[in-house]
Amino acid sequence: MYLERLHLNHSPFQEEPDPRFFFPGAGRETTLQSVVLDILGKKRLIKLIGREGSGKTLLCRMIIEQLPDEYEVVYLTHPIGSFDDLLRSACLDMGMDPNVRHDTTRYSDELLHLLHLRQEKQKKVVLIIDEAEKLFMATLERLVRNLGSMPNIEGLNILLAGRPGLDINLEQLAILCDQIDIRTHYELDDLTENETREYLRFRLSAAGLPQEGFDELFPDNIVRKIFASAQGNLRMTNILAEESLQTSCSDKSFMVLLDHVNPETDAPAKIHNQLFTYYQTIRSSKRLLGIGLGGCVFLVLLILVNIRLLGCGVELSPHLTEP
Secondary structure (H helix, E strand, O other), rough: HHHHHHHOOOOOOOOOOHHHOOOOOOOOHHHHHHHHHHOOOOOOOOEEEEEOOHHHHHHHHHHHOOOOOOEEEEEEEOOOOOOOHHHHHHHHHOOOOOOOOOOOHHHHHHHHHHHHHHHHOOOEEEEEEEEEEOOHHHHHHHHHHHHHHHHOOOOOEEEEEEOOHHHHHHOOOOOOOOOOOOOOEEEEEEOOOHHHHHHHHHHOOOOOOOOHHHHHHHHHHHHHHHHHHOOOOOHHHHHHHHHHHHHHHOOOOOOHHHHOHHHHHHHHHHHHHHHHHHHHHHHHHHHHHHHHHHHHHHHHHHHHHHOOOOOOOOOOOOOOOOH
């Protein structure tokens, strides 16, 4: 095992989010501090957007660690279900009796009651919903609407962390939910090649590798190949680095070689990059796309009307029949 050979204390590229391995570069530390300041400043809704594998979950863990003691965090993942299901999960996390009847309980009232109890104790609540892009549109709309119409109770912040699809969904609700600012957000960018090098160096150093040992273990050509394959995605960078270390250990090599970086792992990163590019294209041309779709729908309806009129023996206007 390469941990023993390199005298490392921990696996440097493990999948499980670990605050010990939080990389402050690539704007991560700035985003962390900005989100914490927004929470302390009583901003009611905060968005954190990033591609799959960009480090959203780890950043949420860091936010929890940095909040003062008077903040209670309700952390929800995989938020699939109705609005009542979402509120029920939050209320249960806040200490609601699990034996209450689901069909007779108004969870919005129960949530307000639990918030009042915490307000009396000078406590504040942060509701973090990870993978929030999975929220049903109806659930997301009710969540934002209720947050906007909720009585002025201090101490409730909601952080929605999700993939770019979350931002698209919220943009569709912008007109309907004008009581709450849902346009501004924080976005986790992919790493550059230099940031990838610093990321690998940071993770290995945090695991116990001396700084001078990095350049020998991961020379520049290896960093370039990992970056070209992962396209700056943290998760793919971790996977490639972990596999290359294991392969180099199996080959009893004292450094990672080009053959140790598995090119077959490129595919998921390229797919993620294509999806992100597609999202940016949709977002930038959303208005034009809407106009085009509207024109297509009108044309289809016009054709259907013409067909129906022909079936009824009605003579069509020359303007509708001539090319």
